[in-house]
Amino acid sequence: MKQHHSPLTLYRQELKKHSYFKQLFHTYALVSAALFLLFSALITYYVNDDYRHTLSDMQERSINRAYQLNQSVLQDIASSCFKIMEDADMSALLYSTDYTQTTGLQGRKIYDQMKQTSSLIHSLYFINFRTETVLDAYNRSPIEAHYDQELFTFLQEHTPNIAFYYGLPRWVSRGPKFASQRVFSLIIHTSKLGAIVVNIDCDAYEELIQLESSDYINILEVCGDGDVLISSDPELWGTNVNDDDTYKKITERVSKTGYFLEGSGLLKSRVVYLHNSGMNLTYYSVFNQNALYTSNHLIWVVLLYGVCFIVLGLLVTFGVSIVVYKPFRKFKETITNSSALTETTVQTAGMDDFTYLSGIYQNITTANARLQAMSNNWLKEKDRITLKRLLTNGSNANQIYPQEYEALNQYFCHAYSQIVVISIDFSSRQKEDSGGIGLLRYSISNVFNELMESKVLFINMDMFFPNVIYFVNHDDATNETLRSILLEGQKFMQSTFQITLSIGVSERVRDLDELSFSHRSAQDALNRRFLTGDGSIHFADELSLPSPAAEHYPYELDSAVIAALKNTDFDVFSNTLTDLFNVIRQFHLDQTIRSILQFEAAMQRFENANELMVQTLPWEIAILTQLDINTIQNYLLNRGKQDIEELAEIKSHSSEKPELIHTILEIVDSNLSNPNLSVVFLAGEVHLSVNYLRSIFKENTGDSLSNYIIQKKLELICHLLADTNTSLQDISDQLGFSTKNYFFTFFKKHMGTTPNEYRKEKKQNAQ
Numbered sequence: 001m002k003q004h005h006s007p008l009t010l011y012r013q014e015l016k017k018h019s020y021f022k023q024l025f026h027t028y029a030l031v032s033a034a035l036f037l038l039f040s041a042l043i044t045y046y047v048n049d050d051y052r053h054t055l056s057d058m059q060e061r062s063i064n065r066a067y068q069l070n071q072s073v074l075q076d077i078a079s080s081c082f083k084i085m086e087d088a089d090m091s092a093l094l095y096s097t098d099y100t101q102t103t104g105l106q107g108r109k110i111y112d113q114m115k116q117t118s119s120l121i122h123s124l125y126f127i128n129f130r131t132e133t134v135l136d137a138y139n140r141s142p143i144e145a146h147y148d149q150e151l152f153t154f155l156q157e158h159t160p161n162i163a164f165y166y167g168l169p170r171w172v173s174r175g176p177k178f179a180s181q182r183v184f185s186l187i188i189h190t191s192k193l194g195a196i197v198v199n200i201d202c203d204a205y206e207e208l209i210q211l212e213s214s215d216y217i218n219i220l221e222v223c224g225d226g227d228v229l230i231s232s233d234p235e236l237w238g239t240n241v242n243d244d245d246t247y248k249k250i251t252e253r254v255s256k257t258g259y260f261l262e263g264s265g266l267l268k269s270r271v272v273y274l275h276n277s278g279m280n281l282t283y284y285s286v287f288n289q290n291a292l293y294t295s296n297h298l299i300w301v302v303l304l305y306g307v308c309f310i311v312l313g314l315l316v317t318f319g320v321s322i323v324v325y326k327p328f329r330k331f332k333e334t335i336t337n338s339s340a341l342t343e344t345t346v347q348t349a350g351m352d353d354f355t356y357l358s359g360i361y362q363n364i365t366t367a368n369a370r371l372q373a374m375s376n377n378w379l380k381e382k383d384r385i386t387l388k389r390l391l392t393n394g395s396n397a398n399q400i401y402p403q404e405y406e407a408l409n410q411y412f413c414h415a416y417s418q419i420v421v422i423s424i425d426f427s428s429r430q431k432e433d434s435g436g437i438g439l440l441r442y443s444i445s446n447v448f449n450e451l452m453e454s455k456v457l458f459i460n461m462d463m464f465f466p467n468v469i470y471f472v473n474h475d476d477a478t479n480e481t482l483r484s485i486l487l488e489g490q491k492f493m494q495s496t497f498q499i500t501l502s503i504g505v506s507e508r509v510r511d512l513d514e515l516s517f518s519h520r521s522a523q524d525a526l527n528r529r530f531l532t533g534d535g536s537i538h539f540a541d542e543l544s545l546p547s548p549a550a551e552h553y554p555y556e557l558d559s560a561v562i563a564a565l566k567n568t569d570f571d572v573f574s575n576t577l578t579d580l581f582n583v584i585r586q587f588h589l590d591q592t593i594r595s596i597l598q599f600e601a602a603m604q605r606f607e608n609a610n611e612l613m614v615q616t617l618p619w620e621i622a623i624l625t626q627l628d629i630n631t632i633q634n635y636l637l638n639r640g641k642q643d644i645e646e647l648a649e650i651k652s653h654s655s656e657k658p659e660l661i662h663t664i665l666e667i668v669d670s671n672l673s674n675p676n677l678s679v680v681f682l683a684g685e686v687h688l689s690v691n692y693l694r695s696i697f698k699e700n701t702g703d704s705l706s707n708y709i710i711q712k713k714l715e716l717i718c719h720l721l722a723d724t725n726t727s728l729q730d731i732s733d734q735l736g737f738s739t740k741n742y743f744f745t746f747f748k749k750h751m752g753t754t755p756n757e758y759r760k761e762k763k764q765n766a767q
Helices: 007-017 020-085 086-094 101-115 149-157 201-209 245-252 299-339 339-347 355-393 393-400 402-412 434-453 480-497 512-526 556-566 569-583 589-609 629-654 658-671 679-684 690-701 705-723 728-734 740-749 757-767
Strands: 122-126 133-135 141-144 165-171 182-193 195-201 217-222 226-229 255-261 269-274 283-287 416-424 457-464 466-472 501-503 538-539
Touching: 020 086, 020 101, 020 195, 020 201, 020 217, 020 269, 020 299, 086 122, 101 122, 101 133, 101 245, 122 149, 122 182, 122 629, 122 728, 133 269, 133 740, 141 283, 149 165, 149 182, 182 201, 195 201, 217 339, 245 255, 245 283, 269 740, 299 457, 339 705, 393 629, 393 728, 416 434, 416 480, 416 512, 416 538, 434 690, 480 538, 512 538, 556 569, 556 589, 556 629, 569 589, 589 629, 658 690, 679 690, 679 705, 690 705, 690 740, 705 728, 705 740, 705 757, 728 740, 728 757, 740 757
Parallel strands: 501 538
Antiparallel strands: 122 133, 122 195, 133 141, 165 182, 182 195, 217 226, 217 283, 255 269, 269 283, 416 466, 416 501, 457 466
């Protein structure tokens, strides 16, 4: 009776006779393990590197957000403080020695107004050093009895300055019965007689800033004295970093913004900073760049999957080795049983049988596989290359051999042929990176392959970012079947991937020589997206575009629009602009864009000629083609409205110039002691732009406005020095100089002598 053995028993017996199976298993095992290890290492590297870039972006984003919010929110609070400083009631509250009930009520009113300017305000103090009192949220109390003594210690050491101070982090309560909270202060201490202090709630401020942080990033905002105002590490709040090496490097750098690396080797730290930019603040973030970010849970997931892959690979390797070994065994038996090859086998005695057989088999298999692959690739690409040649240039049809025409006729078995160009809309592209767009492009191809295969004969011609091109062949004399397929694909991509597609379909052709024309018409149809917006489908058969020779720029409408601007007639401007755009909408995309650029240039010339200050878009073709024509028309309409309003304002002020100059002179005379007196201050008072104010003052007086302000201050100073015994310190305070040194510097720069020397000389001349 014949004994039967299991396959594993037979392979075990073969393994004892020959080392081939063992070598095969070891080879597969090593290769599989190496591939899986390499795969895991690469994935770990890219996940780790992506996490590093994410942390780096988080680092810069937090600093930029903190800077932008400070420039808007805190600057608004500071501006409100300076504005109330001009109020007579505030001056009485801060500097007067007489404190009446009316003064207290006005102070309470101003306090409530200031408190409502921002939710970040924790509390406010109005301090009068003459009366040694402070008005806060609850009452007016002596400075020595106030609960915030740390502030008054700081003010005693602080020199009054025209610029506000921003810092002094500390714990302060809203009143004697409240718990302390973290705050820092905005202090306006322009005079030794009084000061305004606005305490900012640190908790609300940090919640507004929303610092992004991680185990590897520490983000700090530091005031001019080196105190930490906010930090992603709560323990650093309020500490002084003047002795910190990182902060020293930032203060010593020439550039006010940038980044640099600290440390060496793999443990470098990346420091991003924005130094002394706005309100004397410094923002910097320290990012510890580790070799491996263990807090990234994806790292551990990748490593776990790597281990699982290795174990699974070993099991699969064993099975694959058995499967691969079996045909070699049969092949060996066949060769061994062949009398013709037995002599050869005997003649190669001493050579391992499997080595010999595998060599023969490998040579034959490799040669056949290479030839078959070359043949398949050549046949597959030949038709595609031929079609692409015809798409790009119809004249190539004369260079195609009859055999190639015959091969292509299989795609023309139906009556009509069309080119379909599918494009991801610009708004959808902005939601994905280049890798995501590539995946979406392949998804588009798969979706439309499935939809079109059952309805029409098609070829996926090409895929290039961001378009997918199809060659479609069908018998439908209308576009309805194709339209329904394209609409179905559009809806599926929008619902599944949240992207919109625009599609251009060429005119129907019957001959290969017309493919290049068909391709151009498909692109023209796709370009109509510029008129209708994203998510549109256009068929070239349904378009009525003029020939390029008939696309003439409407110069008469251009002139009419500019004339309406000159006449400041918005209704005429709006109507003629609509007429102009109705004309250029009929052109091909390139001519439409050129016409828009030509009209914008005409508006720019008009604005420059009339010195109109209008911010414009970057008028580049690459940017305009990502918009739609309605958006551009509305922008130009609003821009023209601004031009007309500004031009009308200029014309209205031209008849009021003498009275306006008189008003300006009066404001200058009444504000000589105001430290904020400047051209910017005057422009705000008369509600004009700075450039326009300078221009009309120079035109009517022959002198610059800033020089006039300086001369008026010098006249008053010279009078006080020569005709009175007022002290130099009092003159400095009266004229609004922040310090006595600045007063000396100003006088000597413009008079060529010091105030003391000038006074002495005038008294000697008087004697």
